[in-house]
Amino acid sequence: MNRSANLARIATLVAGFVFLYAPIAILAAMSFNASRLVSVWGGFSTRWYAALFENELLIASAKISLAAAALSATIATFLGLLAAIALARFGAFRSRMLFFGAIHAPLVLPEVVLGLALLSCFVALGVGRGFATLVIGHVTLTMCFTTVALLSALRGCDPTLEEAAMDLGATPLQAFALVALPQIAPAAASAFLLAFTLSLDDLVIASFATGPGATTLPMRIYSQVRLGVSPQINAISTLLLGFVALALGGSALVMQAARRRGL
Amino acid sequence: MTGRRRLSLGERLTLAIPYLWIAAFFLAPMLLIAKISISHSVLARPPYEPRFHLSDSLAEMWVKARTLTFENYRALVSDSLYFDAYVSSLWIAAVATLATLLVAYPFALAMARSPREWRPFLIGAAAAPFWTSFLIRVYAWIALLKDEGLINNALMALGLVHAPLEMFATTGAVIVGIVYSYLPFMLLPIYAALEGQDPSLREAAADLGASPIDVFLRVTLPLSREGVIAGALLVFIPAVGEFVIPDLLGGSDTLMIGRTLWNDFFANHDWPAASAAAIALVSILLVPLLLWERARLREEEGRR
Amino acid sequence: MSAPLLSVAGVTKKYGAVVALDGVSIDVGAGEFFALLGPSGCGKTTLMRCIAGFETPDGGRLTLKGEDLAGVPPYRRPVNMMFQSYALFPHLNVFENVAFGLRRKGESDGAIRARVGELLDMTQLAPFGARRINELSGGQRQRVALARALAPRPALLLLDEPLGALDRKLREETQFQLKEIQRKTRTSFVIVTHDQDEALALADRVAVMCAGKVEQIAPPADIYEKPATRFVAGFVGETNFIDGVIARDGGAAFVTSFGRLPRAECALADGARATLSVRPERIDISREGEGIAGRVEDFVFRGEYTLLRVRVAPDVVLRVGAYDGRFAIGDDVKLTIAPDTGVLFAEAA
Numbered sequence: 001m002n003r004s005a006n007l008a009r010i011a012t013l014v015a016g017f018v019f020l021y022a023p024i025a026i027l028a029a030m031s032f033n034a035s036r037l038v039s040v041w042g043g044f045s046t047r048w049y050a051a052l053f054e055n056e057l058l059i060a061s062a063k064i065s066l067a068a069a070a071l072s073a074t075i076a077t078f079l080g081l082l083a084a085i086a087l088a089r090f091g092a093f094r095s096r097m098l099f100f101g102a103i104h105a106p107l108v109l110p111e112v113v114l115g116l117a118l119l120s121c122f123v124a125l126g127v128g129r130g131f132a133t134l135v136i137g138h139v140t141l142t143m144c145f146t147t148v149a150l151l152s153a154l155r156g157c158d159p160t161l162e163e164a165a166m167d168l169g170a171t172p173l174q175a176f177a178l179v180a181l182p183q184i185a186p187a188a189a190s191a192f193l194l195a196f197t198l199s200l201d202d203l204v205i206a207s208f209a210t211g212p213g214a215t216t217l218p219m220r221i222y223s224q225v226r227l228g229v230s231p232q233i234n235a236i237s238t239l240l241l242g243f244v245a246l247a248l249g250g251s252a253l254v255m256q257a258a259r260r261r262g263l
Numbered sequence: 264m265t266g267r268r269r270l271s272l273g274e275r276l277t278l279a280i281p282y283l284w285i286a287a288f289f290l291a292p293m294l295l296i297a298k299i300s301i302s303h304s305v306l307a308r309p310p311y312e313p314r315f316h317l318s319d320s321l322a323e324m325w326v327k328a329r330t331l332t333f334e335n336y337r338a339l340v341s342d343s344l345y346f347d348a349y350v351s352s353l354w355i356a357a358v359a360t361l362a363t364l365l366v367a368y369p370f371a372l373a374m375a376r377s378p379r380e381w382r383p384f385l386i387g388a389a390a391a392p393f394w395t396s397f398l399i400r401v402y403a404w405i406a407l408l409k410d411e412g413l414i415n416n417a418l419m420a421l422g423l424v425h426a427p428l429e430m431f432a433t434t435g436a437v438i439v440g441i442v443y444s445y446l447p448f449m450l451l452p453i454y455a456a457l458e459g460q461d462p463s464l465r466e467a468a469a470d471l472g473a474s475p476i477d478v479f480l481r482v483t484l485p486l487s488r489e490g491v492i493a494g495a496l497l498v499f500i501p502a503v504g505e506f507v508i509p510d511l512l513g514g515s516d517t518l519m520i521g522r523t524l525w526n527d528f529f530a531n532h533d534w535p536a537a538s539a540a541a542i543a544l545v546s547i548l549l550v551p552l553l554l555w556e557r558a559r560l561r562e563e564e565g566r567r
Numbered sequence: 568m569s570a571p572l573l574s575v576a577g578v579t580k581k582y583g584a585v586v587a588l589d590g591v592s593i594d595v596g597a598g599e600f601f602a603l604l605g606p607s608g609c610g611k612t613t614l615m616r617c618i619a620g621f622e623t624p625d626g627g628r629l630t631l632k633g634e635d636l637a638g639v640p641p642y643r644r645p646v647n648m649m650f651q652s653y654a655l656f657p658h659l660n661v662f663e664n665v666a667f668g669l670r671r672k673g674e675s676d677g678a679i680r681a682r683v684g685e686l687l688d689m690t691q692l693a694p695f696g697a698r699r700i701n702e703l704s705g706g707q708r709q710r711v712a713l714a715r716a717l718a719p720r721p722a723l724l725l726l727d728e729p730l731g732a733l734d735r736k737l738r739e740e741t742q743f744q745l746k747e748i749q750r751k752t753r754t755s756f757v758i759v760t761h762d763q764d765e766a767l768a769l770a771d772r773v774a775v776m777c778a779g780k781v782e783q784i785a786p787p788a789d790i791y792e793k794p795a796t797r798f799v800a801g802f803v804g805e806t807n808f809i810d811g812v813i814a815r816d817g818g819a820a821f822v823t824s825f826g827r828l829p830r831a832e833c834a835l836a837d838g839a840r841a842t843l844s845v846r847p848e849r850i851d852i853s854r855e856g857e858g859i860a861g862r863v864e865d866f867v868f869r870g871e872y873t874l875l876r877v878r879v880a881p882d883v884v885l886r887v888g889a890y891d892g893r894f895a896i897g898d899d900v901k902l903t904i905a906p907d908t909g910v911l912f913a914e915a916a
Contacts, residue, residue: 005475009373013385016370020392020446023403026413030406037411083281090278093270099278102285108552110504112524113541117292120299120534123309140288143281163621164654166641168719169671173273175642182658201396204506218398225402225511234406237399244395252387261658261699 024241031234048235055232058220062236065200065217068131072138073195079139080146080191087147088154106144114141115208122209129211137209138202142195149194153187154180186258193251197244300538301331310532335539344523345540349547351518355434355509356502359441360449363498364491366442367449372483375457386454393447401440401511408436408512432514440508445501449494456490457483496555500548520544570633572597572755573618573723578627580613587613588624589779595723595757600749602770603759606802609776615725615759619648632722642671647721651728653712655700661687661711662696668719686714689748706737713745717752726758730765742768763803767791775799797912800844805874807850807885809843813911821911825880826859831906835913845909847874848888850902858901861885863894877902 031049035042052058083103087096106114118137122129157180165175203218210216217236224230270278302311313327339345374385392400407413408430415427430436460483468478506521513519520540527537571594580588588610595601603611616622618629620641629636636644647668656664662683669679687693690710700708709729716724729745730738746769749756760766766773767787774784775798783795794800801808811823815837821828828843835841851858852875861877864884872888877900879885887902894900 009376012369012373013377016366016373017388019366019443020389023407023443024392024395024400027399027403027406079281079284082277083285086274086278086281090270090274093278099282099285102290103281106289108500108548109545110501110506110521110548112504112506112521113296113545114289116524116528116537116541117296118288119528120295120309120538121288121292124295124314136288140285143284147281158652158654160650160652160654161656163641164648164650165656165667166621167619167646167648168668168715169642170667171640171642174671179656182656197394201398203398218396221398221402222507222511225398225405228405233402237396237402240399241395245391248391248394261701 024237027234028238028241031231031238033231033234036231048231049239051232052235052239057215058217058232058236061215061217061220064131064134064214068134068138068206068214068216069196069199072135072142072199073192075135075139076142076146076195077150077188077192079143080150080195081188083143083147084150084154087151103144103147106141107148111141111202111204112208115205118205119208129209131210131214134206134210134214134216137205138199141202141205142198145198146191146195149187149191150184153184157183186255189254190251193247296538297542298331299534300335300542301333302535303330303332303334304533304535309534311534335535336543338536339539339543344518345520345536348518348520348523349544352503352520353547355437355517355519356441356499356505359438359445359502360495360499362438363442363445363449364495367446367453367494368491371450371454371457374454375460382458386451389450389454390447397444398507400444401508404436404440404443404512405431408439431512432517434513434517436512437509437517437519440512441498441502441505444508445498448497448501452493452497453487453490456487456493460486492555496551500552503548504544571595572599572632573757574628574630575614575618576628576630578614578617578624578629580610580617580622580624586779588617590627591776591779591781592627593774593781593784595755597722597755598753599755600746600769600771601755601757602766602773603757603776604761604763604766604773604803605776606761608778610779611759611761611776612727614776615648615727615757618723618757619646619725620644645722646725647716647719647723648725649712649716649727649729651731653708655708655711655715657700659700660696661692661698661700661703664700664711665715665718667715672719682718683714686718689717689751690714690744705732706741709733709741713748717748717754721754723755723757726756728760728762729758731760731762738765745769767803775802777802794844794910797842797844800910800912804846805886806844806846809845809883809885811841811843813837813839813841823880823883825861825883828904829906830911833911835911840914842912842914843904843909844912845885845904846888847886848872848890849908850885850887850904852877852887852889852892852894852900852902854892854898854900856901858903861900861902863896863898863900865896866894875900 032044032046033041034045034047083099086093087100087103090096115137118133118140119129122133127133161179161183162172162175165179166172170178201218202216203222206216206219210219217240221233221236224233299311302313304310305312313330315324315327319327370389374382374389377385405412409415410427410429410431412431414430415424418424418428464482464486465478468482469475473481504521505519506525509517509519509522510525513522524537524540524544527533527540573593573595575591575593578588578591579586591610591614593601593603593614603614605611613622617624618636620636620639623637631645656667659667665683665686666679669682674682683696684693687696690713692707692710692714695703695707695711700711703711709732713729726745730741733741742765745756756769758765758769767790770787772784772786773790775782775790777798783790783799785793785795790799790803794803797808800806809821809823811821811828813833813835814820814822814827815833819830819833821830821833821841821843823843859879861879863875864878865876866889867874872890873894875887875889875894877885877887879902885902
């Protein structure tokens, strides 16, 4: 590539990454701004982080969000694995088209529609909304993502490995558990992470599906943000960003280690 | 695999668990929404009539069923608020999709032409913001776009403007928000399409006399068509139904159907109207999807 | 001969309209090194998968050690397979790969360690037990696949194109190793291959297959020298096919467009149309003397010998192997086909 083309390429990359990262970098910087105003730099301070730890409502909602995310991601990954196995391995079973459509539809529908449907359902059944319905809502949403991720991983599995296992004396179930599952383990971990992040971050479905006493962190942030910029929100946003960055870095290391082991 | 096959007991159990879940918490609720959309709005909990109960006799059910109406759908078309909201949503989503494409394409191209060892790191860094909170990323733009926000402060400090530019609470802000939030969805398919291109095709074109611009317009761009279409759909379809971005960054005159639906449901408690709007929205969105799927299948057949 | 270890009787298998196996019958003895040889699509892979249990025949019987294999799933057959792609488990190291079949049988840790050690020694993989699969070379992976398949002491081992992925030098070494291991373990080996060199070099007996049928079963030398059908003659080794008519006046002779070739013995009737298959190395060539007149048109130097294309008639070019003497394009030569060389095939009716 000649010099000017190379320069253009690097300039584009820099511009792109600045666009992507500047807003969140600025947010992180603002969280350490002693002054409440965005326009004035009042010196470096961690007072907003300190205030965060006294903000009981915010802390409570963070706990709810983390618990809901962990629980719903676990259930969604499990359901997604079963659904992916059915779609990848069971051939053209009866009503496969309907199942396939029902799994993929929430991926393309606007979340308000899904939320609406869930809420109507809970009310019509007379079910009290709270943490349980919140988890149900999140599982229903994220299950579609985990199914798609695991389906693609299962399709990439080498069938001759399972044949070899059966040839050596493993029953089909053993062959699947001992040979196919380890192969898709990285994809399952990544699907879990995806479901966790989606749940942690979700606002719309949570608003429809949850009840009093189970307010999630995004819901709290949202209600505050509607009133304007708030330095405590800056602080918790930065914390969340840091948390996600660590998780991403951690999972990248895990993937690298797995790759080195030949998976 | 060809033909239907009967499933073993274990297989049926494996299928049943996720199937029951999705039937109970997606299919059934969607049917319920469809039913609500043809019901009347009343002041009650839940705020619609008729309500069917398991204890109803067939005659009672028939009487209730006869009160169902398509009034809500008629209102969608006649009520200018809904109609305007739809048109506005489609328009805003289309503009935002185009803007996202214009930002994402050069970025993806630059990444795909980078040295091989760098590419996984670059694409990882570009996709990483996707993993952080959607809400927070939109929120970050509030601080940037407000009258007393950073961009205006910088512009005024540099003397480029004398009064703050009205950027916040505008349709423009919504578009910027959509571009920013949905960029990875456009970036990844285009990058995948570009990265997979055989470089010898470009070399062959150059060898036959094509200038770099020619090579791009006649070889690179056409071959990346599928990635562009995939990215465009991945942005456009969710953008039409977006709620958070227009609510936080948009003004009172920014009409988007997601917001209208939300307000109808939570503020006005008009569930039948909201349900009808939701069903209509889903139908509108299904059309481009089905067309794309049909075109994709036809291309696969042709290739075979 | 004692009862065969594996008996394939009249096995048929169809995929829709395509007939993959058409009444195939083969017997493999205990401790025998057997080869299924044929071009792609001849059905050898289908037959192998039927024996292993991954496909079910539509008709016929498969018997192993006297027991019918019908309905027996692959994980319960005393048959193991060495896959063409090796199919080694990437998440397990070498030791665990080889131990896999033994663990499924539920053998004790001590017994497993002893048996795996034995096999690793046999395949010269002793220092590699803890290695991961992706750290091994192609040849090492092949040996792990072999060790893994032999560990559960199968009565029959199926090898799918075992030498295909190896380069030439490695292939020769591995051929000797395979024969040695087969003799030592006294397991029946059945290799499935399209490579005739592999089949002829390794097997005690070869079954040549074509289009779902068995053309000939015989030891390698017989396959080569006395091919039973035209297909076998053409598929194995190089040969010349010469068309002509049988003449019986006095002695038997084969009348071709370029001359009359006396034949030592011939079962065909006078006037019968036939094809004579003669290998290039069996045609004698000299510059002068008696014989069929021809002119050298082209040649290919092959190291051990030179393959000459000699035109003997306007429509006939014979391929002749020359082992000494140099021949140039345009040389006039004399060819001799001895009366007892080559095989006559009657023209199909």
